Amino acid sequence: MKIVIGNDHAAVDMKWNIKEYIESMGYEVINVGTNENKSCDYPDIAVMACEKIIKKEADLGILICGTGVGMSLASNKIRGIRACVCSETYSARLCRVHNNANVLCFGERVIGIETAKELVTAFLNAKFEGGKHEVRVNKIMSIEEGTYK
Numbered sequence: 001m002k003i004v005i006g007n008d009h010a011a012v013d014m015k016w017n018i019k020e021y022i023e024s025m026g027y028e029v030i031n032v033g034t035n036e037n038k039s040c041d042y043p044d045i046a047v048m049a050c051e052k053i054i055k056k057e058a059d060l061g062i063l064i065c066g067t068g069v070g071m072s073l074a075s076n077k078i079r080g081i082r083a084c085v086c087s088e089t090y091s092a093r094l095c096r097v098h099n100n101a102n103v104l105c106f107g108e109r110v111i112g113i114e115t116a117k118e119l120v121t122a123f124l125n126a127k128f129e130g131g132k133h134e135v136r137v138n139k140i141m142s143i144e145e146g147t148y149k
Contacts (some may be wrong), residue, residue, distance in 0.1 A: 003124070004058035006049035007033035008042040010066035011108040014116060015053040018062060021117050025124065037046050046074035050081045050100055053102055067107035075100060075103050079144055082137070087111050096126035098133045099140075 003022050007015035012034065019029050032048040034040050044063045052058040061083075063071035068085035074096075075083035083103035084095035087110055095101035104123040106116060142148040 001030045001060070001124075002030060004030045004032060004049045004052040004061045005063075006031075006045040006061070006071070007064040008045055008066070008070075009034055009037050009039050009109075012037055013062035014064050014108040015029075015114060017072075017113050018064065018116055019122060022062070022120060022124070025121075027124070031066070042070045044073040047073050047078065049077045050075050050083075050103065054078065054080050060124065061104070062123075063103055063105045064106075064108055064116075064133035066109040068110065069107070072105040076107065080141075082140065086119055086123075087115070089118050092119040092122040093126045096123055097129050100128040100133070100137045111141045 005015060005019050014031050019031060022029050028053055033045055046063055049061045049063055055059055065071045072083045072085040075081045081103055082099055082101045083105055084101045085105040087093040087106060092104060106119055
């Protein structure tokens with residue numbers, strides 16, 4: 001499985017730690033984030049990462065900024081992306097299990113590295129349940145398509 005990771009200037013240090021952690025889990029990581037602390041715009045990074053998922057060059061994404069909120073807002077504007085900002089493992093797991101989320105977002109200024117690793121583990125190990133949850137995800141997708149009734 002391939003995981004795309006992206007970050008803005010507020011999360012360079014955490015990105016490197018999380019990238020290494022994901023690789024230690026046996027995943028291939030595609031880095032689209034900045035490698036510098038110089039100010040950059042998180043929507044640009046979110047689009048680059050999410051395009052990898054949409055084009056099936058990556059299976060899932062991890063996006064990190066100061067809070068995770070900006071990355072999730074930008075990502076959710078992209079058709080086919082379901083991004084969740086999380087700061088605890090329960091939501092990180094359930095966003096995959098119930099919502100079939102394909103992008104996990106969190107903030108370096110909000111959580112520490114050990115919590116970030118726990119979120120990544122919960123997210124990557126979770127599997128979508130389908131069933132009644134698939135009906136709900138399909139409704140979300142129909143909103144995106146403009147066909148929701």
